[in-house]
Amino acid sequence: xxxxxxxxxxxxxxxxxxxxxxxxxxxxxxxxxxxxxxxxxxxxxxxxxxxxxxxxxxxxxxxxxxxxxxxxxxxxxxxxxxxxxxxxxxxxxxxxxxxxxxxxxxxxxxxxxxxxxxxxxxxxxxxxxxxxxxxxxxxxxxxxxxxxxxxxxxxxxxxxxxxxxxxxxxxxxxxxxxxxxxxxxxxxxxxxxxxxxxxxxxxxxxxxxxxxxxxxxxxxxxxxxxxxxxxxxxxxxxxxxxxxxxxxxxxxxxxxxxxxxxxxxxxxxxxxxxxxxxxxxxxxxxxxxxxxxxxxxxxxxxxxxxxxxxxxxxxxxx
Numbered sequence: 001x002x003x004x005x006x007x008x009x010x011x012x013x014x015x016x017x018x019x020x021x022x023x024x025x026x027x028x029x030x031x032x033x034x035x036x037x038x039x040x041x042x043x044x045x046x047x048x049x050x051x052x053x054x055x056x057x058x059x060x061x062x063x064x065x066x067x068x069x070x071x072x073x074x075x076x077x078x079x080x081x082x083x084x085x086x087x088x089x090x091x092x093x094x095x096x097x098x099x100x101x102x103x104x105x106x107x108x109x110x111x112x113x114x115x116x117x118x119x120x121x122x123x124x125x126x127x128x129x130x131x132x133x134x135x136x137x138x139x140x141x142x143x144x145x146x147x148x149x150x151x152x153x154x155x156x157x158x159x160x161x162x163x164x165x166x167x168x169x170x171x172x173x174x175x176x177x178x179x180x181x182x183x184x185x186x187x188x189x190x191x192x193x194x195x196x197x198x199x200x201x202x203x204x205x206x207x208x209x210x211x212x213x214x215x216x217x218x219x220x221x222x223x224x225x226x227x228x229x230x231x232x233x234x235x236x237x238x239x240x241x242x243x244x245x246x247x248x249x250x251x252x253x254x255x256x257x258x259x260x261x262x263x264x265x266x267x268x269x270x271x272x273x274x275x276x277x278x279x280x281x282x283x284x285x286x287x288x289x290x291x292x293x294x295x296x297x298x299x300x301x302x303x304x305x306x307x308x309x310x311x312x313x314x315x316x317x318x
Contacts, residue, residue: 005031007067009052009099010074012036014176015114015168015217019071020045022218033065036074052095059102069225071112072099077181078118078141079270085140092144100151104159112225115149115167115237117210118142122276129278131239131285138276149236156235164224165237169281172301173214174308182273183209186250189263190302193254194309198262202270205248205263208279212242213296213304220292227290234285241281242294243301253302 011034029045081088170183178184286292
């Protein structure tokens with residue numbers, strides 16, 4: 001049987017859940033196999049329990065489900081990874097190697113591997129960080145992403161595996177709860193605001209970071225994966241930008257919709273992580289190569305986040 005299905009690894013995560021729905025809308029529910037470490041519920045298409053560290057199980061699944069593309073989203077994120085660096089390295093890297101190897105050996109069509117602005121460190125330009133910049137990350141998450149980018153490039157050049165990647169900034173969405181990233185304050189803050197609660201931020205008020213609203217992140221991912229291979233100049237990972245803002249600015253945006261909202265600040269260990277990252281990103285390569293352009297700014301995102309979260313808290317559906 002012809003290989004014609006997509007496998008998503010980490011479909012239960014913040015991005016994975018939304019990307020699964022988007023891919024099923026494009027390719028059909030039966031053509032997208034959603035997998036995670038634990039059973040997935042509420043899906044209208046095929047699901048699998050998969051440990052991406054098990055190379056044999058991954059290869060068997062790819063063959064039995066006739067997989068032609070893999071979206072590998074499973075990873076330990078920045079703040080969580082710092083609590084157990086060796087575990088984060090093991091999970092992030094071994095799972096990627098398994099995906100790259102099965103893609104090479106079974107000659108899959110495409111692989112998607114998300115990278116992150118965590119690849120940059122304090123040596124990189126803080127403003128409008130360019131596509132090809134020095135990469136000296138200061139977290140094990142960032143280190144694993146730099147290594148992953150280089151291995152993706154290696155597998156493309158050495159074996160012809162069509163690996164594609166985006167350096168996601170902080171991703172903000174109403175679809176799931178925060179997942180342990182340094183930028184996740186910008187998700188959590190909306191949940192507090194909708195519930196009428198004050199928010200204590202773990203970053204300082206003037207900490208500017210690049211962010212992207214979930215609909216833009218999903219659209220960028222689909223655009224990249226559909227772009228003709230000969231249009232792609234970056235085989236490590238593309239810079240991707242949407243907007244940059246500080247905790248004070250997102251609080252002001254929320255206050256414009258909810259005047260009683262208040263924020264306070266108590267920076268913790270995540271402040272040092274944020275300080276090592278860019279404040280804004282130059283994504284001109286993505287714009288030039290495959291036509292990337294974000295649709296949401298801060299205020300548009302705030303309105304949409306509050307609209308959806310009000311409904312979720314009203315109905316109790318998350």
